[in-house]
Amino acid sequence: xxxxxxxxxxxxxxxxxxxxxxxxxxxxxxxxxxxxxxxxxxxxxxxxxxxxxxxxxxxxxxxxxxxxxxxxxxxxxxxxxxxxxxxxxxxxxxxxxxxxxxxxxxxxxxxxxxxxxxxxxxxxxxxxxxxxxxxxxxxxxxxxxxxxxxxxxxxxxxxxxxxxxxxxxxxxxxxxxxxxxxxxxxxxxxxxxxxxxxxxxxxxxxxxxxxxxxxxxxxxxxxxxxxxxxxxxxxxxxxxxxxxxxxxxxxxxxxxxxxxxxxxxxxxxxxxxxxxxxxxxxxxxxxxxxxx
Amino acid sequence: xxxxxxxxxxxxxxxxxxxxxxxxxxxxxxxxxxxxxxxxxxxxxxxxxxxxxxxxxxxxxxxxxxxxxxxxxxxxxxxxxxxxxxxxxxxxxxxxxxxxxxxxxxxxxxxxxxxxxxxxxxxxxxxxxxxxxxxxxxxxxxxxxxxxxxxxxxxxxxxxxxxxxxxxxxxxxxxxxxxxxxxxxxxxxxxxxxxxxxxxxxxxxxxxxxxxxxxxxxxxxxxxxxxxxxxxxxxxxxxxxxxxxxxxxxxxxxxxxxxxxxxxxxxxxxxxxxxxxxxxxxxxxxxxxxxxxxxxxxxxxxxxxxxxxxxxxxxxxxxxxxxxxxxxxxxxxxxxx
Numbered sequence: 001x002x003x004x005x006x007x008x009x010x011x012x013x014x015x016x017x018x019x020x021x022x023x024x025x026x027x028x029x030x031x032x033x034x035x036x037x038x039x040x041x042x043x044x045x046x047x048x049x050x051x052x053x054x055x056x057x058x059x060x061x062x063x064x065x066x067x068x069x070x071x072x073x074x075x076x077x078x079x080x081x082x083x084x085x086x087x088x089x090x091x092x093x094x095x096x097x098x099x100x101x102x103x104x105x106x107x108x109x110x111x112x113x114x115x116x117x118x119x120x121x122x123x124x125x126x127x128x129x130x131x132x133x134x135x136x137x138x139x140x141x142x143x144x145x146x147x148x149x150x151x152x153x154x155x156x157x158x159x160x161x162x163x164x165x166x167x168x169x170x171x172x173x174x175x176x177x178x179x180x181x182x183x184x185x186x187x188x189x190x191x192x193x194x195x196x197x198x199x200x201x202x203x204x205x206x207x208x209x210x211x212x213x214x215x216x217x218x219x220x221x222x223x224x225x226x227x228x229x230x231x232x233x234x235x236x237x238x239x240x241x242x243x244x245x246x247x248x249x250x251x252x253x254x255x256x257x258x259x260x261x262x263x264x265x266x267x268x269x270x271x272x273x274x275x276x277x278x279x280x281x282x283x284x285x286x287x288x289x290x291x292x
Numbered sequence: 293x294x295x296x297x298x299x300x301x302x303x304x305x306x307x308x309x310x311x312x313x314x315x316x317x318x319x320x321x322x323x324x325x326x327x328x329x330x331x332x333x334x335x336x337x338x339x340x341x342x343x344x345x346x347x348x349x350x351x352x353x354x355x356x357x358x359x360x361x362x363x364x365x366x367x368x369x370x371x372x373x374x375x376x377x378x379x380x381x382x383x384x385x386x387x388x389x390x391x392x393x394x395x396x397x398x399x400x401x402x403x404x405x406x407x408x409x410x411x412x413x414x415x416x417x418x419x420x421x422x423x424x425x426x427x428x429x430x431x432x433x434x435x436x437x438x439x440x441x442x443x444x445x446x447x448x449x450x451x452x453x454x455x456x457x458x459x460x461x462x463x464x465x466x467x468x469x470x471x472x473x474x475x476x477x478x479x480x481x482x483x484x485x486x487x488x489x490x491x492x493x494x495x496x497x498x499x500x501x502x503x504x505x506x507x508x509x510x511x512x513x514x515x516x517x518x519x520x521x522x523x524x525x526x527x528x529x530x531x532x533x534x535x536x537x538x539x540x541x542x543x544x545x546x547x548x549x550x551x552x553x554x555x556x557x558x559x560x561x562x563x564x565x566x567x568x569x570x571x572x573x574x575x576x577x578x579x580x581x582x583x584x585x586x587x588x589x590x591x592x593x594x595x596x597x598x599x600x601x602x603x604x605x606x607x608x609x610x611x612x613x614x615x616x617x618x619x620x621x622x623x624x625x626x627x628x629x
Contacts, residue, residue: 137372137393146372154373236373237358238323251359254491255331256519 051269055262066263074240075248081156082244083224086163090220094171095213102179103187119168127165128233131158154236159244162230167220174216175209182208211286215279222275226268321354322552322559325375327362327449328491329512333575340571341562345555353555361489362449369543376547376556379540381449384608386541395545409537410563411577414598415457417528418497418506418513425504429530430461433505434478441503442483443493445622450490454507455622456611457534460604477625509536511576535598
């Protein structure tokens with residue numbers, strides 16, 4: 001997960017390249033390059049091209065209509081709302097958890113780290129079902145929720161809860177290695193110089209972690225908008241009300257409305273590409289910080 | 293400091309979101325929770341009813357739709373999906389909601405004509421153009437080189453009709469329950485994919501090109517041919533099939549709570565109107581009052597000999613218990629694959 005791990009060090013690579021003794025034969029280089037490029041083309045590029053060709057097959061007008069349809073607009077609004085609520089909450093949680101884990105010593109730290117990773121290893125369907133078990137009419141809080149007329153499952157709160165759960169680890173996972181590498185000397189110095197806790201965070205910690213934090217938020221957001229499985233279980237699939245963008249794609253596809261399905265899918269793909277561009281920019285910033 | 297301020301606003305944003313959801317529910321909005329293949333039918337029916345209701349009362353109604361495998365949809369209603377009306381694939385699913393939640397009156401079947409089923413359908417075979425594997429009847433489905441596409445009877449209503457149609461045929465033809473069980477076992481050995489709903493199964497057959505024959509609702513088979521080209525598929529009518537009666541019911545307690553009971557009852561009753569019966573026939577559902585529909589639409593339905601669940605299996609409760617409950621016949625034949 002760490003961004004630092006995937007950076008290449010140009011100076012090192014060229015040094016090995018120039019020395020005949022440490023250089024791999026050319027065919028190895030081209031073979032590896034060939035494999036990875038064709039893998040990329042086959043499994044990433046091709047499906048992406050397919051999405052866009054299929055989306056534009058019936059012309060720009062149909063493409064545009066797919067987004068201006070009332071159900072599509074409501075799906076876009078719902079997806080953005082869910083992301084807007086869950087991402088900031090996970091940002092707060094991620095910073096708090098990373099701070100606690102890297103700056104303090106306490107019992108059960110390892111367990112906390114393991115728990116943060118839990119959403120990565122649990123299938124999203126289980127997440128959805130467990131929410132139904134807890135908040136459904138026959139769930140633990142079911143009676144109370146019905147009595148007080150609060151809707152969680154099959155409404156926005158359920159979708160937000162599912163989204164929060166699956167995007168839980170992104171920010172914390174990004175910050176923990178970064179903050180561990182930075183140590184706590186700077187904060188200690190700030191406190192010795194008389195800074196209050198909040199000032200220490202604002203003026204010392206935050207500037208140090210801001211790019212890593214942004215990177216985590218971007219990943220978190222990408223997943224929040226793209227989540228299908230967990231949200232599908234708790235959504236109830238009511239058109240124009242509890243359908244998110246990924247669910248809307250499935251519905252359109254099942255209605256033989258292929259052009260519209262792929263048009264909406266292409267919107268999700270565009271969001272993903274945009275995320276990728278911002279991510280690369282942030283990565284570039286991080287590497288400048290650490291190398292320069 | 294501004295960050296802290298923004299943080300303190302969060303609970304308000306969330307509670308605002310929750311309240312706005314509640315406001316929507318209190319509006320005159322009907323939620324119709326339905327099964328997979330009725331999407332097109334209700335998409336066409338809803339505007340008709342909205343006009344009708346506007347003329348009758350002056351009120352504006354908005355109708356929201358939710359579709360999926362019938363079993364899955366019933367499950368969602370049991371878990372709290374706030375449906376005002378349910379229009380599902382078979383009576384058992386509505387019975388299950390009535391039994392588990394108490395939100396539907398137990399005599400729901402008697403409230404509307406024809407056991408509350410405004411349209412019927414049956415199960416037919418959809419094969420690839422020219423019928424290359426020469427599939428004519430249920431017997432042909434168990435031949436070793438045939439791939440059959442049907443959804444999972446555990447989650448799909450259509451699949452349960454498929455299963456019972458096949459079972460009913462086999463029991464009559466081979467004369468005993470044991471032999472019918474062997475037949476069903478053979479049949480499911482030929483099923484390469486079990487989708488969760490009827491529409492998923494149709495897509496597997498039609499879009500992904502898997503299988504030689506799709507066991508489908510008659511309306512779903514016609515729709516697939518219409519949407520994706522009569523040059524690719526054709527319908528085969530077996531010697532005998534099942535009379536499928538997809539029922540409708542008001543979820544009484546929920547509608548009462550929403551104050552929508554009157555609209556909900558009118559909505560379902562309107563399914564028996566000439567307009568709606570004509571519309572059903574147009575969407576390849578067999579209307580229960582065929583005299584009200586366009587004779588040209590009625591002429592499209594092939595002659596088919598059918599039996600009912602009551603005749604072969606006693607009742608849906610019994611059929612469900614024997615065949616589809618945990619450890620029932622389907623579990624037994626499907627695990628010993």
